[in-house]
Amino acid sequence: MRYSVELLLENEVLPKDKNRIILSLLKHNFKSYDKEYYQELYEDTSNKVKPFTFSLYMGNCKFLKEEINIPDKKIILNYSTNDLRNGIIFYNSMLQNRGKAYSIKNNSVKVNKINLLNEKTIMDDAVVFRTMSPISVREHNGDNKKTWYHTLNDENGKEIFMNNLTFQLLNEFGEERILDFREIEVIVLGNKEVKIKNYDIEVLGNICKLKIKAKPYILYYLYKAGIGSMRSSGFGMVDIV
Amino acid sequence: MSENIRLYMEDWLYNSGIVGFYNILKESEDEVTIKDNYIEFNPKVLENFEEKYFNYFINIYEETLAWHKIVSFEDFIKYHEDTDLKEFSSNSLDSLNKYITDILKRYIKSNSYVAAYELINSDVDILQLEKDITTIKLNKTQKLEDVLPEVKTTLSKIYKVIDYVKSDEAKRYLAAKNVIYNIIKNAWEGVSFLNRQPKEKDIYVDYRQYFIPPVMEYLGSDKKKFKYNCFTCDSEMKDFKNDLSFLNATGFDVARKTSHVWDFNNDVAVCPICKLIYSCVPAGFTYVYDNGIYINDNSSLSNAIEANKKIKSEILKKHEVTRSLTYRALVKSIQEQFTENMKYELTDIQVVRYENSKYRFNILTRDILDLIHKSKNSLNSLISAGYKEVNTYFNIYDLVIDSLFNTQNLFLIIHKLLIYKLSTPNDCYFNGLQLFNVMNINDKFMRGLGYMEKIDSEKDIVKDGNMQGYFLRKEYKEKKAESKLSGIAYRLLNALKVNSKDMFMDTLLNCYLYVRKPVPQIILEGLKDDVAFKTIGYAFVSGLIEGKENTNNGGDSNVK
Ligand SMILES: [Zn+2]
Numbered sequence: 162m163r164y165s166v167e168l169l170l171e172n173e174v175l176p177k178d179k180n181r182i183i184l185s186l187l188k189h190n191f192k193s194y195d196k197e198y199y200q201e202l203y204e205d206t207s208n209k210v211k212p213f214t215f216s217l218y219m220g221n222c223k224f225l226k227e228e229i230n231i232p233d234k235k236i237i238l239n240y241s242t243n244d245l246r247n248g249i250i251f252y253n254s255m256l257q258n259r260g261k262a263y264s265i266k267n268n269s270v271k272v273n274k275i276n277l278l279n280e281k282t283i284m285d286d287a288v289v290f291r292t293m294s295p296i297s298v299r300e301h302n303g304d305n306k307k308t309w310y311h312t313l314n315d316e317n318g319k320e321i322f323m324n325n326l327t328f329q330l331l332n333e334f335g336e337e338r339i340l341d342f343r344e345i346e347v348i349v350l351g352n353k354e355v356k357i358k359n360y361d362i363e364v365l366g367n368i369c370k371l372k373i374k375a376k377p378y379i380l381y382y383l384y385k386a387g388i389g390s391m392r393s394s395g396f397g398m399v400d401i402v
Numbered sequence: 403m404s405e406n407i408r409l410y411m412e413d414w415l416y417n418s419g420i421v422g423f424y425n426i427l428k429e430s431e432d433e434v435t436i437k438d439n440y441i442e443f444n445p446k447v448l449e450n451f452e453e454k455y456f457n458y459f460i461n462i463y464e465e466t467l468a469w470h471k472i473v474s475f476e477d478f479i480k481y482h483e484d485t486d487l488k489e490f491s492s493n494s495l496d497s498l499n500k501y502i503t504d505i506l507k508r509y510i511k512s513n514s515y516v517a518a519y520e521l522i523n524s525d526v527d528i529l530q531l532e533k534d535i536t537t538i539k540l541n542k543t544q545k546l547e548d549v550l551p552e553v554k555t556t557l558s559k560i561y562k563v564i565d566y567v568k569s570d571e572a573k574r575y576l577a578a579k580n581v582i583y584n585i586i587k588n589a590w591e592g593v594s595f596l597n598r599q600p601k602e603k604d605i606y607v608d609y610r611q612y613f614i615p616p617v618m619e620y621l622g623s624d625k626k627k628f629k630y631n632c633f634t635c636d637s638e639m640k641d642f643k644n645d646l647s648f649l650n651a652t653g654f655d656v657a658r659k660t661s662h663v664w665d666f667n668n669d670v671a672v673c674p675i676c677k678l679i680y681s682c683v684p685a686g687f688t689y690v691y692d693n694g695i696y697i698n699d700n701s702s703l704s705n706a707i708e709a710n711k712k713i714k715s716e717i718l719k720k721h722e723v724t725r726s727l728t729y730r731a732l733v734k735s736i737q738e739q740f741t742e743n744m745k746y747e748l749t750d751i752q753v754v755r756y757e758n759s760k761y762r763f764n765i766l767t768r769d770i771l772d773l774i775h776k777s778k779n780s781l782n783s784l785i786s787a788g789y790k791e792v793n794t795y796f797n798i799y800d801l802v803i804d805s806l807f808n809t810q811n812l813f814l815i816i817h818k819l820l821i822y823k824l825s826t827p828n829d830c831y832f833n834g835l836q837l838f839n840v841m842n843i844n845d846k847f848m849r850g851l852g853y854m855e856k857i858d859s860e861k862d863i864v865k866d867g868n869m870q871g872y873f874l875r876k877e878y879k880e881k882k883a884e885s886k887l888s889g890i891a892y893r894l895l896n897a898l899k900v901n902s903k904d905m906f907m908d909t910l911l912n913c914y915l916y917v918r919k920p921v922p923q924i925i926l927e928g929l930k931d932d933v934a935f936k937t938i939g940y941a942f943v944s945g946l947i948e949g950k951e952n953t954n955n956g957g958d959s960n961v962k
Contacts, residue, residue: 245907253921
C-alpha cells in the first residue's frame with residue numbers, strides 16, 4: 162500500500178534532521194491510535210524490522226547550514242508498506258490526527274490530505290527502480306560501535322549491499338526461498354552519493370537507479386517495503402521507472 | 403411351538419432388513435422384542451407373512467400409489483352426483499377428461515394390472531368397463547349443458563370401475579402390484595414375484611413359496627451336520643443355494659458382474675432366515691420415486707428403528723403435495739430426536755441414499771449433528787428462502803444442508819447469493835436476515851472444524867462485519883453516491899473469491915478514504931486469519947448491499 166500525505170507546517174523552517182521529525186510524528190500517531198500496535202512495533206522487540214518505508218518531498222526548498230527552508234510550508238510524505246495491517250493502521254492513525262498540530266522544534270506540523278496511490282504492476286522478472294529516498298548500505302561490525310555506510314559506487318559497497326539484500330529477503334520469506342535470492346542480479350545505473358543528517362550524525366546515502374532481475378514476488382516486495390537499511394527511518398523507498 | 407429366533411445387527415444393508423422386518427411385524431401387531439443390538443421373535447409370526455409383507459407397504463405408501471389415484475376420484479363423483487351436476491363447470495369437465503386419460507385408462511390397462519385381474523374373484527369385466535368410458539368433448543355447437551347427461555352416465559361408469567378397484571380383493575392385488583414396482587423393486591429383483599418369468603401368478607403365493615418354506619425347513623433341521631456358515635449371521639447352513647444376487651447395487655448381484663467378481667462372490671451365501679430378512683430391506687428404507695434413504699444408526703436397534711420411523715413419517719406425511727428426498731426430513735427428525743430425548747447419545751450417523759440405482763453413503767459426524775441442532779432457528783428461517791437460476795428454483799435451506807452434510811463450507815453459496823442479490827435481485831427470494839443466518843451457520847461450522855482459533859470466539863464477527871458494511875453504505879448514501887456501491891461490492895466479492903486480501907483492502911481503503919472515515923477494527927481482525935477474512939468480508943458485503951431495491955424482498959415462498 163502506498164500513500165501520499167500532505168503535511169502542513171506552521172512556518173517555513175524545518176530542522177535538517179527531517180527524518181527524525183517524521184518518524185516521531187509517525188510514532189506519535191501510531192501510539193495515539195493503537196497503543197498495542199505501537200508497542201508491538203517499537204517496544205516489544207528491539208530492532209524489530211518495520212514493514213514500511215517513506216520518503217519526503219519538500220518542493221522548492223533551500224538547504225541551509227542547520228535547517229531547511231520550505232517556502233510552501235508543505236511537505237509530501239510518501240509512505241509505502243508491504244503489510245496490509247500496517248497500511249490500514251497508518252491510514253487510521255493519520256486520519257485520527259488530521260488537522261491536529263504536532264509540535265516540533267520551533268515549528269509545528271499538521272496532517273492535511275491523505276491519498277491512496279495506485280501501485281504499479283510488475284509484469285516482467287526485471288524492473289528498474291528509482292530511489293525516492295536514498296538507499297543506505299550499512300555495515301555493522303560485531304560490536305555496535307563500528308558502523309560504516311557504504312557507497313554503491315565501489316565493488317565493496319555493492320557486495321555489502323547484496324549481502325544486506327539477501328538478509329532482508331531471508332528475514333521476510335525464510336530459508337526455503339534462498340535459491341530465488343541467489344539468482345538475483347542487480348545493476349547500478351548511475352549513482353550519486355549524498356550526505357544525510359540522521360540523529361545528529363551524517364550518514365552516506367545513495368540516490369540511484371537500480372535494475373533488479375528477480376522473481377516477481379521479490380520485486381513486488383522490494384517495491385512495497387523498500388530496499389536496503391534503515392527503511393523505516395526514511396531510507397530506501399523506490400518507485401518503478 | 404419352536405424356539406425364539408434372535409437376529410443381531412450387522413452391516414447397514416442387513417440392519418435395514420431387520421428394521422424393515424420389524425416394521426412389517428409391528429404394522430400387523432405381531433409380537434417382537436427389540437434389545438440393544440438384536441431382534442427376537444417366535445417363528446409363528448411367519449404365518450401369513452406374505453400378507454403382512456404386502457400390507458405394510460400398501461398401508462405406508464397408499465397415498466402415493468396409482469391405485470389410490472384411481473379410487474380417490476370417488477369424492478369428485480359423489481360431489482357432483484349429490485349436487486345433481488349443478489356445480490359442474492367446464493373446469494370440472496377438464497378434470498374429468500384428464501382423469502379418464504391420465505389415470506383411469508392409463509393404469510387400468512397397464513400390464514401389471516391386467517395380469518392381476520384373473521386373480522381377483524369378481525364377475526366384473528373391468529377391461530370392458532374401461533373400454534366403455536370415453537372422454538367428453540364439446541363440439542362447436544354444443545354448450546356444457548348439452549353434454550351433462552353424457553357426463554352423468556360417464557360418472558356412473560367410472561363409479562363402477564372405482565367400486566371394483568376399491569374392493570378388498572382388488573386392492574389386495576392391484577395396490578400390491580404398485581408396491582412391487584414402485585417400492586420393492588428398488589431393493590431387489592429377479593426372484594419370486596420379481597422373476598422375469600414367474601411360474602406362480604399370485605404374487606402373495608409366490609412370495610410365501612419362495613421365502614418361507616426354506617426358513618421352516620431350516621429351523622426344523624439338525625444344524626450340527628452343516629458344514630458351511632451364513633455370510634451374514636454366521637450360523638451353520640447346509641449349502642450355498644442362497645446367494646445375495648437378488649439385491650440391487652450391492653455388489654452381490656453377480657449375474658450382472660464380470661467373471662472374476664463371480665469367483666469372488668462364490669463364497670457369499672446366506673441362510674434362509676437372512677434371505678428373508680434381506681427381502682425386507684425395502685421396508686427399512688423410505689422411498690420417493692426411485693430414491694431411497696436409510697439412516698444407519700448403529701448405536702442401537704431401537705435408535706435405528708426410531709430414526710427411520712421419524713424420517714419415514716416426515717417424508718411420507720399424509721396429504722403433502724410435493725414429496726422429495728432432500729435432507730429436510732432427516733434434519734427434522736434429528737432435531738426432534740434432540741428435543742424429545744436429551745439422553746440420546748450423539749454419535750456419528752451414516753446415511754445411506756439410494757439414487758440412480760446406486761447406494762451412496764454420507765457420514766454425519768456428531769459435530770455436524772450438533773451444529774444442526776444448535777442452528778435450528780437459523781436453519782428454519784431458511785425454509786422459505788431461495789433464488790431462481792435459469793428458471794429453476796433453488797431452495798437455500800436444501801443447499802445449506804447438502805453442503806453441511808458433505809462437510810463443505812458455505813462460502814460458495816454465500817458468494818452466489820450475494821452475486822444474485824446484486825445482479826438479479828428479482829430472482830432472489832431471500833432477505834438480509836436469511837443471508838445473515840447462512841453466514842452465521844457457516845461461521846459456527848468453520849469454528850467447529852477448528853478454524854479461526856486466533857479469533858476470539860466471543861466476538862460475533864459476522865454481525866460486526868455486517869454492521870460495518872451497513873455503516874459504509876450509510877456514508878455513501880449521505881454523499882449521494884449509492885450508485886457506486888454495486889461496483890464496489892462486485893470488486894470486493896471478486897477479491898473474496900480469489901482470496902486476495904490485497905485487492906479487498908485496496909478497494910476498501912479507497913472507500914474509506916472517499917468518506918474520510920477510518921477502516922473499522924473488524925476489518926483488521928480479518929487480516930489475522932484467512933477464514934476470518936472471508937467470513938468478515940462476505941458479512942461486510944452483505945451489509946453493504948442490504949436494502950438494495952428489490953421488488954420481492956423477503957421470504958416469498960410462492961414461486962416453487
Ligand atoms: Zn444367516
